[in-house]
Amino acid sequence: MPELKAWHELPIAGVVERDEALRPRTGAYRTGVKPEVELAKCVDCLLCWLYCPDSAIVLEGTSFRGFDLDVCKGCEICSEVCPTGAIAMVAE
Amino acid sequence: MPELKAWHELPIAGVVERDEALRPRTGAYRTGVKPEVELAKCVDCLLCWLYCPDSAIVLEGTSFRGFDLDVCKGCEICSEVCPTGAIAMVAE
Amino acid sequence: MKRLLTGGEAVAHAMAQIDPDVVPVYPITPQTPIIQVFSKLHAEGRAHTEIVNVESEHSAMSAAIGSALAGARTITATSSQGLALMAEVVYIAAAMRAPIVMAVGNRALSGPINIHCDHSDSMLIRDSGVIQLFVENAQEAYDTMVYAPTLAEHPDVLLPVLVCQDGFTITHSAEPVELLPDERVREIVGDYRIPFSLLDTSRPTTHGPFAMPDYYYELRHQQVVAMDAALELLEADGRTVERYRLDGAHTALVCMGSTAGTAKDVVDELDGVGILRIESYRPFPEREIREALEHVDDVIVLDRANAPGSQAPLYTELAATLYGSGARIRSHVFGLGGRELHPEDIERIIAGDAERFVGLRGAACRV
Amino acid sequence: MKRLLTGGEAVAHAMAQIDPDVVPVYPITPQTPIIQVFSKLHAEGRAHTEIVNVESEHSAMSAAIGSALAGARTITATSSQGLALMAEVVYIAAAMRAPIVMAVGNRALSGPINIHCDHSDSMLIRDSGVIQLFVENAQEAYDTMVYAPTLAEHPDVLLPVLVCQDGFTITHSAEPVELLPDERVREIVGDYRIPFSLLDTSRPTTHGPFAMPDYYYELRHQQVVAMDAALELLEADGRTVERYRLDGAHTALVCMGSTAGTAKDVVDELDGVGILRIESYRPFPEREIREALEHVDDVIVLDRANAPGSQAPLYTELAATLYGSGARIRSHVFGLGGRELHPEDIERIIAGDAERFVGLRGAACRV
Amino acid sequence: MIEVRWHARAGQGAKTAAQLLAEAMLRAGKSVQAFPEYGPERRGAPMRAYTRIDDKPIRRHDSVTSPDVVVVMDESLVHDDDVADGLADDGLVILNAREAPAELSGLRVACVPVAENVNVAMLGAVAAALGEPPAADVADSAVALLGKKVEEHALRHAVEEGYACLS
Amino acid sequence: MIEVRWHARAGQGAKTAAQLLAEAMLRAGKSVQAFPEYGPERRGAPMRAYTRIDDKPIRRHDSVTSPDVVVVMDESLVHDDDVADGLADDGLVILNAREAPAELSGLRVACVPVAENVNVAMLGAVAAALGEPPAADVADSAVALLGKKVEEHALRHAVEEGYACLS
Amino acid sequence: MSRLKTMVRNQNGVPPLAAGHSLCQGCGIPIVVRTVLDSIPGKKVVVNATGCLEVATTRFPTTAWNVPWMHVAFENTAAVASGVESAYRALRRRHVVDEEITFVAFAGDGGTYDIGMQALSGALERGHRFVFCCYDNEAYMNTGVQRSGATPFGASTTTSPTGSVGLGKLQQRKDMTAIAIAHHVPYVAQATASHWQDLSQKAERAGAANGPAFLNVLSDCPVGWGHEPREFKRILDAAVETRFWPLYEVVDGAYRLTYEPKERVPVEEWLRTQKRFAHLLKDENADLLAYIQRQIDEDWNALLGLCGRAVAA
Amino acid sequence: MSRLKTMVRNQNGVPPLAAGHSLCQGCGIPIVVRTVLDSIPGKKVVVNATGCLEVATTRFPTTAWNVPWMHVAFENTAAVASGVESAYRALRRRHVVDEEITFVAFAGDGGTYDIGMQALSGALERGHRFVFCCYDNEAYMNTGVQRSGATPFGASTTTSPTGSVGLGKLQQRKDMTAIAIAHHVPYVAQATASHWQDLSQKAERAGAANGPAFLNVLSDCPVGWGHEPREFKRILDAAVETRFWPLYEVVDGAYRLTYEPKERVPVEEWLRTQKRFAHLLKDENADLLAYIQRQIDEDWNALLGLCGRAVAA
Numbered sequence A, B: 001m002p003e004l005k006a007w008h009e010l011p012i013a014g015v016v017e018r019d020e021a022l023r024p025r026t027g028a029y030r031t032g033v034k035p036e037v038e039l040a041k042c043v044d045c046l047l048c049w050l051y052c053p054d055s056a057i058v059l060e061g062t063s064f065r066g067f068d069l070d071v072c073k074g075c076e077i078c079s080e081v082c083p084t085g086a087i088a089m090v091a092e
Numbered sequence C, D: 001m002k003r004l005l006t007g008g009e010a011v012a013h014a015m016a017q018i019d020p021d022v023v024p025v026y027p028i029t030p031q032t033p034i035i036q037v038f039s040k041l042h043a044e045g046r047a048h049t050e051i052v053n054v055e056s057e058h059s060a061m062s063a064a065i066g067s068a069l070a071g072a073r074t075i076t077a078t079s080s081q082g083l084a085l086m087a088e089v090v091y092i093a094a095a096m097r098a099p100i101v102m103a104v105g106n107r108a109l110s111g112p113i114n115i116h117c118d119h120s121d122s123m124l125i126r127d128s129g130v131i132q133l134f135v136e137n138a139q140e141a142y143d144t145m146v147y148a149p150t151l152a153e154h155p156d157v158l159l160p161v162l163v164c165q166d167g168f169t170i171t172h173s174a175e176p177v178e179l180l181p182d183e184r185v186r187e188i189v190g191d192y193r194i195p196f197s198l199l200d201t202s203r204p205t206t207h208g209p210f211a212m213p214d215y216y217y218e219l220r221h222q223q224v225v226a227m228d229a230a231l232e233l234l235e236a237d238g239r240t241v242e243r244y245r246l247d248g249a250h251t252a253l254v255c256m257g258s259t260a261g262t263a264k265d266v267v268d269e270l271d272g273v274g275i276l277r278i279e280s281y282r283p284f285p286e287r288e289i290r291e292a293l294e295h296v297d298d299v300i301v302l303d304r305a306n307a308p309g310s311q312a313p314l315y316t317e318l319a320a321t322l323y324g325s326g327a328r329i330r331s332h333v334f335g336l337g338g339r340e341l342h343p344e345d346i347e348r349i350i351a352g353d354a355e356r357f358v359g360l361r362g363a364a365c366r367v
Numbered sequence E, F: 001m002i003e004v005r006w007h008a009r010a011g012q013g014a015k016t017a018a019q020l021l022a023e024a025m026l027r028a029g030k031s032v033q034a035f036p037e038y039g040p041e042r043r044g045a046p047m048r049a050y051t052r053i054d055d056k057p058i059r060r061h062d063s064v065t066s067p068d069v070v071v072v073m074d075e076s077l078v079h080d081d082d083v084a085d086g087l088a089d090d091g092l093v094i095l096n097a098r099e100a101p102a103e104l105s106g107l108r109v110a111c112v113p114v115a116e117n118v119n120v121a122m123l124g125a126v127a128a129a130l131g132e133p134p135a136a137d138v139a140d141s142a143v144a145l146l147g148k149k150v151e152e153h154a155l156r157h158a159v160e161e162g163y164a165c166l167s
Numbered sequence G, H: 001m002s003r004l005k006t007m008v009r010n011q012n013g014v015p016p017l018a019a020g021h022s023l024c025q026g027c028g029i030p031i032v033v034r035t036v037l038d039s040i041p042g043k044k045v046v047v048n049a050t051g052c053l054e055v056a057t058t059r060f061p062t063t064a065w066n067v068p069w070m071h072v073a074f075e076n077t078a079a080v081a082s083g084v085e086s087a088y089r090a091l092r093r094r095h096v097v098d099e100e101i102t103f104v105a106f107a108g109d110g111g112t113y114d115i116g117m118q119a120l121s122g123a124l125e126r127g128h129r130f131v132f133c134c135y136d137n138e139a140y141m142n143t144g145v146q147r148s149g150a151t152p153f154g155a156s157t158t159t160s161p162t163g164s165v166g167l168g169k170l171q172q173r174k175d176m177t178a179i180a181i182a183h184h185v186p187y188v189a190q191a192t193a194s195h196w197q198d199l200s201q202k203a204e205r206a207g208a209a210n211g212p213a214f215l216n217v218l219s220d221c222p223v224g225w226g227h228e229p230r231e232f233k234r235i236l237d238a239a240v241e242t243r244f245w246p247l248y249e250v251v252d253g254a255y256r257l258t259y260e261p262k263e264r265v266p267v268e269e270w271l272r273t274q275k276r277f278a279h280l281l282k283d284e285n286a287d288l289l290a291y292i293q294r295q296i297d298e299d300w301n302a303l304l305g306l307c308g309r310a311v312a313a
């Protein structure tokens, strides 16, 4: 955990600048399962990208590439909505 | 004007009981004219009673009797709405 | 038998036992458990109240005024932004002499938004004319909640009574609580009576008239007198201040709420240091404070609230109360937005080693 | 050349000369003349402001926060219930460091509802972190209004500034007022600058985050420091207190607002009695008050507000400020809801012949 | 310091008259203050306004309790309000009427029987009673403030009419 | 005074476990206090709860900084939270895992490898570690509080399972 | 005429709002208030928002009210009424109160369309049994004629003044009646003081509704609108005849026009009666006038549609 | 698929709401937020009410927002947005700001239907150019699932709990979409997170509207509704298919159904998916169930009527 700062080290009114913001690693929310893709089945429909509540789907241009497990919470939505069954939830 | 009272003589929170309330004499608002009726013309339609903003029309049962000039403000509405022209505004 | 209950649950049980006629309320952390538990007890038939799930706290207090003056015993609850949003009508509730009881889970005011405890919300309405009783723990929250209607509805008082407990620290902390039997509570609170009920159509009354300079001052003054009456009752009931180890003490910590408990553990280990816990913050028991601190040399006031551009509120009132007494007086601000105060901090404060803003990271610019 | 203007008109003219970007506002007596005259000047093309006729004061202050932090100079105005209704967001405006200027026509808080002057509305938000400057007359209202943006927008301050004038007594009283030339006003206020503009899409910022106990205290503390900075600027500009005939005085009247004028006429006829007029109520100029009253034996504090169940607010702060000084200090409450205070009353107060609640009909129960 | 109290019905222009007198006095180099009394009463209700005039700056901000001059813009007010309330010992009542009613006997009363632009005419009368400012200055002030609503010559005429009654 | 800190993910029942321990200790005549930590984090996020137990009334109301016992309800938390933070010198970590991970080496660690009704099982383990209250009392408390949601025998079984691990 | 006699009887010699108030000469508000209250049989309890009506009827120690009456603040009338009505239900259940009472809340347009909107919306959602009557004089009159959400497009007020660049209010009025209807409450109606039979019938239905009822009643203000008090009826009639203010009701979702003007009267007939609209009749503002007329025609057609009536093309 | 690619392009590698927030596993809110923002081209500035979204995305010193974002309080989102938008207009006129920006306000149902209603209504009346998007999860979730004006009839929440005498919420939900429509603003639509194309099109139209636009988007809450996160789409689909939540829009007053379920699916299909409705499916509550179905059928027919469609008898 980062060191807590003193009042004079903080931005005025606690305004957080995007480029300096901390981003919590919410991968820790997962409770035992994580998504896994079978790339061969993926048709780049991007529905998993659209529906992932945690913006944890990694794209390259408009193609699916994988999961950002640092932030994926393991909600299983991607696996449910994938039309080709390319995503499965697997034990960590 | 009535004597102003001390705090302990006033009702709690200034609650005014209807039966003890002072009623200002708003006849003083009139600016030179007052309503006058020609009773013969009156057909007891009660429109003046209905429309008088100051409840200044005196009835007996459902018959018109006159004006309460203590409170009539001289707005001329009664005289305008009277269908028989029974009411005229006259100088005080 | 004692039950394990949070302060919030304890108060909700008190409410169910009081079984008020009307409870208009709006959710807000950390008050919410109170209304949730009460709603659950209500859904189980344990209370017969009209719960009015209003659309804002401004309306909660407004509905409470209407209901209390219509002749119905009325309880509500809130915290922080809720209290701030209803501030306008809190003043009016006091002025209209509506004996509403309100449970408060004290929480820091925005901004920034924060859900944890401090007393800034209560401080915001300290001039409003409502009675504010601060409790130390869940048991006291329960006891005070049962007591509150009797004070609020006393014919010489007729003012809203706020039962203030520290958010989370008390509202969400489970402790052993001894509940009274239901009948005993009904007996204590008795029937609800007010001088003029709006619903009394046989004696029509005008509530909330317009007052010009010729009468405003006098009508306002009635509240001052009602507060005096409340103070007398609270004094008689021993509910104004708690004197803890003040006999022979040279130093006194003055504080409110749950912090007193932590401080008690600390002063038990020290000689000559006592605690004056303010239970009745409004009315402010000046005379008793002066008496209690008469022989104390050092008075240390712990404020869980701040006033940027001035001194902390409790300190300011203590100083005014003790003006001319000769005691030294020190101000410490602590615990804003839920910042912890540990026994070691209190030790440092007593030793004179603590910063004015206890626990603040960074040197205060103002001493 | 001097013009005959009410305090409200004078402030409206100052607004037109400042020509702010945005004015979100809601009508309420006795503030209304300000926004009416400003609207008229605007309709004549004398200001180019976006006037936002909001649907409540809560929204007026909310819109002002949004606009000020979006990078637009923002002015609003209110009184009494309006200030009470927006209290929640007044705290937030200060915490978000929105340099809003707000003209206040001070008016008694309900209930009962009353439209005349006292200071209870300003007192309600005294812990909120906003700057409050009280003026004595229409000229000062104008001058202070022109000054306010420079203080609010100072990079070390960035806090809302309230310019408080007594309702009716100043807002509606016509007096000779000297206006500055338009260019001079534009020059004084200069361009509007804030550290982070929400509209700066090249540097996206998050305004108004959620703070847990780990950071709330520190973020709050920034306001304390900003207030200190404001105090320094006000001191440098001679805008904290007015010392009137205090040299060699044994007795001092402490007061705020238009009452000081009446009191000046009185003390001119007396020996050894001076006046300390608090101009900057927030930040509260403790050091200067102590200095100004150093050689005074008797301090008489005149409060145009009350705190049922405690002492009057200005008195309480004076007592805390002078704690340990040895001066005698007396509290008088006066003028609630527009009750008049005449020179003879002030004479009686100084002579020690006045009741604690000056002008109240009926003996006060509390001394 | 001279203190003037104006009695009128809400809507009759007493606030304006009080301000006009102040305005004219300000032009004449005086210190001034003008303010009305406010209440919940509406158009038609009796109301009061005040003007203070002095050579040195006016600082007091209390209401006027013992006026030197009382102006009554509507005769009927004599019944509806206590127009003589606090009147200074040598005070003057200027009344819009043909003759002083019995209620005012024992007081120094000057009658100004006008029907049009009453407030402006009464203003002229007050100026005459106070001996300043000159009628022309008063008229200028009136035209400056009211010129858009009322014709200039009517205003000037009203001032003169009032002025004449007391000079 | 004994202080216990519970680590879990929001939704795993740590608050309940902390309260159940307090409840059981209260039945056993102790003074108790139980409270969770609250934040904006939601279901799945690491969170903490506390139980205090003492023979004399508990008056302090600050958070627990140096627990005697730390209970970790989900092994993965060992990475996501500083579970050993402030642990008393002779403190004990009770971990829901088969074996203690490297992160905890050097500490006194007891493993409780259960998969069902974890919070209740951990509760049993704590009771065993503290030597009181008896397993049956713990189970009674659990049934009283959770009996409507979980089957009684499952609860009793969980308590015993946990208890067994440390006795 | 029998409705008027019933009203006289309902009043029973004691007008609910008596003489002795200090509302302006010829103010339309008390006409609305008395017509509404006299049309509802039985006991009434009134809750009132801050505004002209409240301020001018209850200067302590006077009152013009002969029925129980409560004022708390400006924005919370419906919330106060919710509390009073809830108390009534609780006390009736406990037999502390045993008579039938109808609760009527009065608020101006400011206290209804703007600052009182949320409390009203919440009370409608919760289904309290009360009548909320807005006396809509289309501006904040008590504070000196400022624009409100109800102020019609183009009207000059002190916060939407005319001037070298000012043209009056630049927004359309909020359609509060439609908003109330969208709350799907049992009874909503639009009425005006001059059409008293229509108003009286609506008030009676509102009082009898099994749940919240909303009345939106156009009420003139000689001061704010700029007209002579005596013109009261003529002006309100013009509002109705020009279709600026249609009279209709919605009972359990079903729309009904309760009065239909014989012919299409141009909106000028309404505008020319009041000073606040004077600038709209100047030649240079002909486009504004045309816009206003177009809007009225569209709204009228939409209303006819909702009433299930054929719409003229 | 091209709409999705456009959204990816609009996002430009930087999601407006990024990962790293602490909303619950599977919470529907971020799906709504991203779909709405990604469907509006150009720069966006967001204003946000207190609620789950705000609390869980901005714990200081973190932020999950890559667009300018402001939170002030719970009830004033539309007022804050009004201020921001007015500042924008003033600054554009003065050429201090020169780019096109779309302003989007997000609030939960509590911050829209209840405590935020008045600020919203005022902003709609004044005509600010912004999109107000309500993510409607039908209760106060942030404070632990209390009933709101949006909570449907019968739903169990912590302040409308079931119990020996408790049957869940006893009032109908407030029809916020209808209320927004009654404000006669240029664009109003009802949508849901699961029907993303529909939502995306609506967001785009809302962003392009020449005046205020209102989007009411049903958004699931696994915690408050009582379902598994993964069931997200299935459940929201059921809301649409059972006609509990019709998808429609109103453009300048003209209604249009944007999706029509093929057949009439009984409301049980929606209710049975969530714990909050469990008690409604018990035999003893058959009358409540029937009442709910009747209400849905009536509302649907009324909506078809407004869309100018023949209604099945």
Ligand SMILES: Cc1ncc(C[n+]2csc(CCOP(=O)(O)OP(=O)(O)O)c2C)c(N)n1
Pocket (backbone or CB within 6 Å): D027, D028, D029, D057, D081, D082, D085, G049, G050, G051, G052, G053, G074, G075, G107, G108, G109, G110, G111, G112, G137, G138, G139, G140, G141, G142, G143, G148
């Ligand atoms: C919170 C608050 N804001 C403002 C006011 C000032 N105020 C009192 S009445 C009023 C206008 C009332 O307008 P409306 O509701 O239309 O009633 P009317 O005056 O027209 O009768 C205003 C702005 C107030 N009393 N309280």
Ligand SMILES: Cc1ncc(C[n+]2csc(CCOP(=O)(O)OP(=O)(O)O)c2C)c(N)n1
Pocket (backbone or CB within 6 Å): C027, C028, C029, C057, C081, C082, C085, H049, H050, H051, H052, H053, H074, H075, H107, H108, H109, H110, H111, H112, H137, H138, H139, H140, H141, H142, H143, H148
């Ligand atoms: C004035 C005020 N009252 C109450 C609260 C407490 N509060 C914060 S968020 C919230 C519920 C939000 O509900 P909703 O708008 O539906 O958003 P959700 O939590 O469902 O995302 C409540 C009651 C507050 N912050 N401010």
Ligand code: SF4
Pocket (backbone or CB within 6 Å): A034, A035, A051, A052, A053, A054, A055, A056, A057, A067, A071, A072, A073, A074, A075, A076, A077, A078, A079
């Ligand atoms: S499991 Fe949930 S959070 Fe993880 S990638 Fe899939 S949709 Fe996103």
Ligand code: SF4
Pocket (backbone or CB within 6 Å): A037, A041, A042, A043, A044, A045, A046, A047, A048, A049, A064, A081, A082, A083, A084, A085, A086, A087
């Ligand atoms: S949903 Fe499935 S097919 Fe579509 S992009 Fe994701 S992994 Fe590929």
Ligand code: SF4
Pocket (backbone or CB within 6 Å): B034, B035, B051, B052, B053, B054, B055, B056, B057, B067, B071, B072, B073, B074, B075, B076, B077, B078, B079
């Ligand atoms: S003139 Fe006006 S107030 Fe007098 S009776 Fe006729 S209607 Fe009533």
Ligand code: SF4
Pocket (backbone or CB within 6 Å): B037, B041, B042, B043, B044, B045, B046, B047, B048, B049, B064, B081, B082, B083, B084, B085, B086, B087
């Ligand atoms: S309106 Fe005319 S006819 Fe009718 S009752 Fe009055 S005076 Fe008689």
Ligand code: SF4
Pocket (backbone or CB within 6 Å): E042, G022, G023, G024, G026, G027, G028, G029, G052, G056, G137, G141, G142, G220, G221, G222, G223, G224
């Ligand atoms: S200002 Fe208008 S609404 Fe108010 S009392 Fe006068 S006429 Fe009536």
Ligand code: SF4
Pocket (backbone or CB within 6 Å): F042, H022, H023, H024, H026, H027, H028, H029, H052, H056, H137, H141, H142, H220, H221, H222, H223, H224
């Ligand atoms: S409580 Fe519901 S709405 Fe809130 S973050 Fe969790 S799932 Fe989302």
Ligand SMILES: [Mg+2]
Pocket (backbone or CB within 6 Å): G108, G109, G110, G135, G136, G137, G138, G139, G140, G141
């Ligand atoms: Mg109005």
Ligand SMILES: [Mg+2]
Pocket (backbone or CB within 6 Å): H108, H109, H110, H135, H136, H137, H138, H139, H140, H141
């Ligand atoms: Mg919600």
